[in-house]
Amino acid sequence: MAKPFQFFTEQGIVYYSTFKADNLKSLLTGLRGVPSSSIFYHLYHSLLRRHFTTTDYMNDFAQWVWGVLWHKTLGEKLASFDPLEFTRIRDARARLIEIVDNYVGESEYFLRVPEEQAFYFLCVKSFIYPVGIKASNLHELIQALRIVSPQSLFYHLIESRLRLRKASNDLSIWLEEDMEQPELASKINAISPYEYNLEEIRNRIITLLHNAVK
Amino acid sequence: MPSSKKKNNHHRLEDYAPIVTSGVIKEIEELAHLFGPVKMVHVNSTKEGGGVAEILGWFIPILEDLGMEVKWDTITGDTEFFTVTKKFHNALHGMHEDFTEEMFRTYLDNVQSNAPVIPEDADFVVIHDPQPAAMILKYPERKNKWAWRCHIDLSVADLRVWSFLRPFVECYDAAVFHMPQYTKNLMSPQFLLPPAIDPLAPKNEELTDEEMSKIMVKLGVPRDKRIIVQVARFDRLKGPFGAIKAFQMVRRWHDARLILAGGSATDDPEGQAVLAEVMEMVEGDEDIHILDLPPDSHREINALQRVADVVIQNSTREGFGLTVTEAMWKGKPVVGTDIGGIRHQIMHGVSGFLTHSVEGLAYRIRQLFGNPGMARRFGTQAREYVRNNLLVPHHIRRWLLLFHSLRQSNGDVITL
Numbered sequence: 001m002a003k004p005f006q007f008f009t010e011q012g013i014v015y016y017s018t019f020k021a022d023n024l025k026s027l028l029t030g031l032r033g034v035p036s037s038s039i040f041y042h043l044y045h046s047l048l049r050r051h052f053t054t055t056d057y058m059n060d061f062a063q064w065v066w067g068v069l070w071h072k073t074l075g076e077k078l079a080s081f082d083p084l085e086f087t088r089i090r091d092a093r094a095r096l097i098e099i100v101d102n103y104v105g106e107s108e109y110f111l112r113v114p115e116e117q118a119f120y121f122l123c124v125k126s127f128i129y130p131v132g133i134k135a136s137n138l139h140e141l142i143q144a145l146r147i148v149s150p151q152s153l154f155y156h157l158i159e160s161r162l163r164l165r166k167a168s169n170d171l172s173i174w175l176e177e178d179m180e181q182p183e184l185a186s187k188i189n190a191i192s193p194y195e196y197n198l199e200e201i202r203n204r205i206i207t208l209l210h211n212a213v214k
Numbered sequence: 215m216p217s218s219k220k221k222n223n224h225h226r227l228e229d230y231a232p233i234v235t236s237g238v239i240k241e242i243e244e245l246a247h248l249f250g251p252v253k254m255v256h257v258n259s260t261k262e263g264g265g266v267a268e269i270l271g272w273f274i275p276i277l278e279d280l281g282m283e284v285k286w287d288t289i290t291g292d293t294e295f296f297t298v299t300k301k302f303h304n305a306l307h308g309m310h311e312d313f314t315e316e317m318f319r320t321y322l323d324n325v326q327s328n329a330p331v332i333p334e335d336a337d338f339v340v341i342h343d344p345q346p347a348a349m350i351l352k353y354p355e356r357k358n359k360w361a362w363r364c365h366i367d368l369s370v371a372d373l374r375v376w377s378f379l380r381p382f383v384e385c386y387d388a389a390v391f392h393m394p395q396y397t398k399n400l401m402s403p404q405f406l407l408p409p410a411i412d413p414l415a416p417k418n419e420e421l422t423d424e425e426m427s428k429i430m431v432k433l434g435v436p437r438d439k440r441i442i443v444q445v446a447r448f449d450r451l452k453g454p455f456g457a458i459k460a461f462q463m464v465r466r467w468h469d470a471r472l473i474l475a476g477g478s479a480t481d482d483p484e485g486q487a488v489l490a491e492v493m494e495m496v497e498g499d500e501d502i503h504i505l506d507l508p509p510d511s512h513r514e515i516n517a518l519q520r521v522a523d524v525v526i527q528n529s530t531r532e533g534f535g536l537t538v539t540e541a542m543w544k545g546k547p548v549v550g551t552d553i554g555g556i557r558h559q560i561m562h563g564v565s566g567f568l569t570h571s572v573e574g575l576a577y578r579i580r581q582l583f584g585n586p587g588m589a590r591r592f593g594t595q596a597r598e599y600v601r602n603n604l605l606v607p608h609h610i611r612r613w614l615l616l617f618h619s620l621r622q623s624n625g626d627v628i629t630l
Binding site: 009011012013014015016018020035036037049067115116120122123124125126127128129130131132147148149150151152 | 235236237238240241244245248369391394395397399403404405406407553554562602603611612615616618619625626627628629630
């Protein structure tokens with residue numbers, strides 16, 4: 001008998017890293033030096049914070065560079081950066097640094113913003129725990145997906161790539177390995193959190209599961 | 215959505231499930247359950263009046279429902295002590311105040327004599343704001359975890375007062391602020407915990423159209439034109455004069471009414487003076503309504519925010535701006551100044567507009583009047599933002615996470 005899928009959640013409390021940036025150069029310094037949880041917070045966790053909407057730029061770096069520093073080109077480059085291509089924070093950080101460093105290298109002047117508009121590098125302390133919901137088949141999975149929180153969806157669909165260091169989420173992995181549903185697993189894994197908000201993703205997955213059990 | 219499940223006149227966490235989903239509530243309950251038995255003490259300066267007492271009033275019963283033993287104490291003191299702490303409060307907000315060495319001694323002497331006793335077996339001690347901050351010095355052998363909760367904006371704090379308070383704050387295991395802009399350079403960790411609103415409270419609960427109409431009749435405001443509302447006490451920092459100027463610009467193009475609703479505490483002479491100036495400025499204008507409401511006018515404020523077509527917040531300084539949160543929760547497009555907590559809440563062009571001038575305020579109001587679809591879309595996004603971030607359950611969850619963080623300070627990923 002296949003092992004059930006156990007739902008966990010990830011709840012985070014935010015703290016200040018004590019580093020802030022007021023221009024592109026100090027942003028670059030911050031990107032190089034802040035703890036990994038700060039990169040995670042601004043790049044990945046931002047998807048959870050804005051999970052109910054699809055706004056222009058989903059990651060905090062792109063928002064600040066575009067909206068406060070008014071570097072439109074760099075803002076677009078950072079916005080198109082897809083953190084889900086990476087399975088390690090260190091690789092995502094290296095790519096971010098590369099993008100900003102290239103842009104800084106081409107520039108002569110760096111606009112400095114007042115302190116109240118500075119970019120505050122924040123970190124997140126994450127607590128992971130089971131929520132007491134399990135699914136042993138697709139019907140139970142549909143029921144569970146209807147009620148689990150956005151934080152739980154975030155944990156399984158986005159954070160799991162970093163935790164497992166795989167280019168897939170753990171729900172898809174369970175569907176493929178334990179439920180022998182590789183096609184369904186692949187379709188769920190192909191839903192981009194950058195194109196849909198978490199509630200839309202929840203509904204899309206439920207629709208895919210409904211179609212599979214028909 | 216009024217709730218029927220009240221305990222001792224307080225709402226329980228489960229009452230919020232229809233608003234934030236049962237999944238979210240279950241996860242918060244589990245987070246509390248993972249603690250086992252916990253004892254904590256909260257200390258502030260008053261149990262009556264003021265935002266901190268209001269928050270603790272709903273916060274503590276919910277923690278007790280979750281199985282925690284919570285004690286709420288206050289620091290006492292004479293008039294001299296509270297005169298000094300009021301000066302601290304003003305100076306920490308950036309206002310000019312004169313200080314003498316005697317004042318700092320008065321503060322320390324009073325804290326030494328009148329601070330409440332903290333039980334040794336308390337797991338967590340939360341001290342709110344500067345008034346009782348120095349009481350941590352009385353417990354050099356403490357085994358419990360102490361957090362200092364700062365409810366005020368320290369971004370332009372007077373250095374004389376902050377330098378005096380800072381050594382006490384650094385004794386705590388953590389300091390807790392509303393927003394990153396309010397943090398300071400401290401040796402101890404600084405957590406961020408924004409405030410929240412209660413969607414089941416009279417100020418925010420659903421009202422029927424009939425209830426709203428009755429309240430508007432009582433307030434003497436006809437609903438015959440589009441309505442712009444600002445809710446704020448009568449204070450120069452809330453920008454009432456700019457709001458009126460912006461309205462006068464809007465009125466050249468749109469038939470509308472402006473409502474400035476707020477209170478002016480009788481012990482605040484400046485508030486009375488500002489109110490008088492505002493009244494003089496709008497004298498004879500039947501489309502501008504200045505409502506000086508008593509402090510318990512929660513349903514009136516609720517109705518005003520709900521009948522508004524656009525809510526504005528033209529403040530030049532704002533701690534967090536919970537009136538913005540309240541309006542956003544009611545699905546209103548908000549046009550607010552690009553400062554502090556307002557900037558933190560409104561996503562410009564997504565859930566409202568941020569402005570930098572009276573002209574900008576007028577322009578954005580006109581834009582929303584001319585685009586009802588955009589106004590509706592902003593309102594929907596605004597409500598979802600608040601539903602996901604700034605309601606009572608989120609506040610409870612963040613505090614529970616903070617307590618877990620104080621217990622397990624190592625590492626940024628912790629499996630419970």
